[in-house]
Amino acid sequence: MKREEDSLPYILICPLLLEERDQYIRLILNENSWKQVMDALENPPKPNAKLKHAAHRLRNIKT
Numbered sequence: 001m002k003r004e005e006d007s008l009p010y011i012l013i014c015p016l017l018l019e020e021r022d023q024y025i026r027l028i029l030n031e032n033s034w035k036q037v038m039d040a041l042e043n044p045p046k047p048n049a050k051l052k053h054a055a056h057r058l059r060n061i062k063t
Helices: 008-013 031-042 049-062
Strands: none
């Protein structure tokens, strides 16, 4: 049996301070959209060239 603390929404939202939570917009998803989001989070696609390029640029900005 899964505990609430193990659920993805709990993991993503609970670390946020209450003030920070107010800065985000809640989305209401239908069941199909929710499954697609969860699938993308649990099984992310491999990075493509565009994403790799963006990550490289971000590393260069930070240094």
